Amino acid sequence: MNPISAVGAWVLGAVEEFGQYTVFTARALWGIVRPPYRLRNLFRQMEFVGNQSLSIVLITGAFTGMVFAVQTDFAFGRFGARGLIGSTVVLALTRELGPVLTSLMVNGRVGSAMAAEIGTMRVTEQIDALESMAVDPVQYLASPRIGASILMLPILCAAFDLVGALGVSYVATQVLGVNPGPYYARMEWFVDPDDIWGGMLKSSVFGFIIASVGCYRGFTASGGAEGVGRATTRAVVASGVAVLVVDYFITVILAPMSVNRA
Amino acid sequence: MSEGCIRLVNLQKRFGAQEVLRGVNLDVPIGKITVVIGRSGTGKSVLLKILMGLMRADEGQILIGGANITRFGDRELLKVRNRFGMVFQHSALFDSMSVFENVAFPLREHERLRERELAARVNAALASVGLVEHGHKDVHQLSGGMRKRAAVARALVRKPEFLLYDEPTTGLDPIMTAHVDELIRSTQDSTPGLTSLVISHDMAATLRIADKVAMLHEGAVIFEGTAEDLQNTDHAAVRQFVEGRLDGPIHL
Structure with missing residues (x-):
């Protein structure tokens, strides 16, 4: 095959794949709003995505805040702006690090589990069995997972922001010896609720990406245990990259709103 | 006759260039066990999926109680699916x-x-x-x-009125195979009005349980009859399959 037709084949394949993903996702979203409503499945997934991810999100958040306090001190200390450590780091946490790091951690835990679980159901005919019992497998399996991720990621992100802020404040005021008065005054002055809401909104979009890609990869898995492994890897890699790419575009779209207020 | 059976008429299905079913004609008698035999990849599973309404045929009819379910819309098809039960291979x-x-x-x-x-x-x-x-x-x-x-x-x-088995004994040891055959037979005998359709390539099992046998080959039914007919047939391809020989009209 010559290089041009190879590129063409790759592009056609990618477009077709994206089209199938879009159709799948539309079916899953429609499945969230139409009956039957399987609240038990939704709550179970919310518990899995939310509660069970809380500990890793809290640990990641606390240490991210703490290490950024140290690094920012290293830079800001050179020109006597140590009082700005708190506001700088908390802005970075709420606007960027919270949603992105929460999503990447959850992606590793939840996106991979969704792809592996649904992929195993696919290759062991459990999805065909659902269909044979007149149950829509996309609505039964994908809709609650996507719905739960859209709902729970912002809450996890808020928890990350909170412990991150506590972490940076503890290290700045207790370890590095920054004067707490100006530290908290500047933080209050610089950080707006909109920063937190914007971050939570982003993480909700990331939750949608993680769950929809994980479920799609699971549904399209084929070829036994190896195929499930491949589906899982592809889900995690694709979601991780997609989160970072989409993050940039959401940030660019959201940015004018926060510039206006200043 | 048509009241007493599911009737498949000239059922066709292709995937791209590959013709999987090339006009299947088969009567599945109500209240009996029918076994469809054939080599792997001859469209047996596709036949089951079309019958359950999980896949649509390109051409042909499936008549259940005189109604042609291939013409049904999605909602009616869902009702039809509720009349079927399916036992999967694994x-x-x-x-x-x-x-x-x-x-x-x-x-x-x-x-x-x-x-x-x-x-x-x-x-x-x-x-x-x-x-x-x-x-x-x-x-x-x-x-x-x-x-x-x-x-x-x-x-x-x-x-359900109809119970479908997709290769129920594939990969099981002979004693387990006998056990599953017994299960299919006793389920049939203890459930009044039940119609069983078994997809298989296990000859011993077929002879044990079948009230009727049909052989699917290259997308069409090439043999229909009782288990006894199957053992006494002169049809070369059927004989080759039943006896499990390499030489004959069927090539690998």
């Missing part, structure tokens, strides 16, 4: 649920029952396959034969 039990919950699943999805009624129905289905004491177990705690029995209980719990 049982396909949900491994996230207990045995009891697996059997209860179709009832919970489609019938509004009180918990006590539901338990009675599920336990009756489990009892019919001898699994009552195993309802609380996880699926992975069951042996292969018990899984198959649980799968039959799940397929039977909504009292």
Whole structure:
């Protein structure tokens, strides 16, 4: 095959794949709003995505805040702006690090589990069995997972922001010896609720990406245990990259709103 | 005759350039066990999927009680699907649920029952396959034969008119195969009005359980008859398959 037709084949394949993903996702979203409503499945997934991810999100958040306090001190200390450590780091946490790091951690835990679980159901005919019992497998399996991720990621992100802020404040005021008065005054002055809401909104979009890609990869898995492994890897890699790419575009779209207020 | 059977007329299905079914004509008699035999990859599973309404035929008719279900819309097809139960090749039990919950699943999805009624129905289905004491177990705690029995209980719990088996004995040892054959036979005998359709390439099993045998080859039915007819046929391709020989009209 010559290089041009190879590129063409790759592009056609990618477009077709994206089209199938879009159709799948539309079916899953429609499945969230139409009956039957399987609240038990939704709550179970919310518990899995939310509660069970809380500990890793809290640990990641606390240490991210703490290490950024140290690094920012290293830079800001050179020109006597140590009082700005708190506001700088908390802005970075709420606007960027919270949603992105929460999503990447959850992606590793939840996106991979969704792809592996649904992929195993696919290759062991459990999805065909659902269909044979007149149950829509996309609505039964994908809709609650996507719905739960859209709902729970912002809450996890808020928890990350909170412990991150506590972490940076503890290290700045207790370890590095920054004067707490100006530290908290500047933080209050610089950080707006909109920063937190914007971050939570982003993480909700990331939750949608993680769950929809994980479920799609699971549904399209084929070829036994190896195929499930491949589906899982592809889900995690694709979601991780997609989160970072989409993050940039959401940030660019959201940015004018926060510039206006200043 | 047409009242007493499911009638497949000139059923055709192709995937791209590949013709899988090239005009299947078959009568599946009501209240009997029909076994469809044929080599792997001759479209047997596709036939089952079309019959259940999981896949649409390109051409041809499926007549159930005189109604042609290939013309049905999605909603009517869903109703047709409720009249079928399917036992998958590897049982396909949900491994996230207990045995009891697996059997209860179709009832919970489609019938509004009180918990006590539901338990009675599920336990009756489990009892019919001898699994009552195993309802609380996880699926992975069951042996292969018990899984198959649980799968039959799940397929039977909504009292379907038609029970389909997709290669029920593939990959099982001879004793387990005999056990599953016995299960298919006893399920048929103890369920009045049930029609069983078994897809298989296991000759010994076929001769044991079949009231009627049909052989699918290259997308068409090349033989129909009783198990006895099958053993006495002169049809060269059928003979080759039955006797499991390499030389003959069928090539690898």
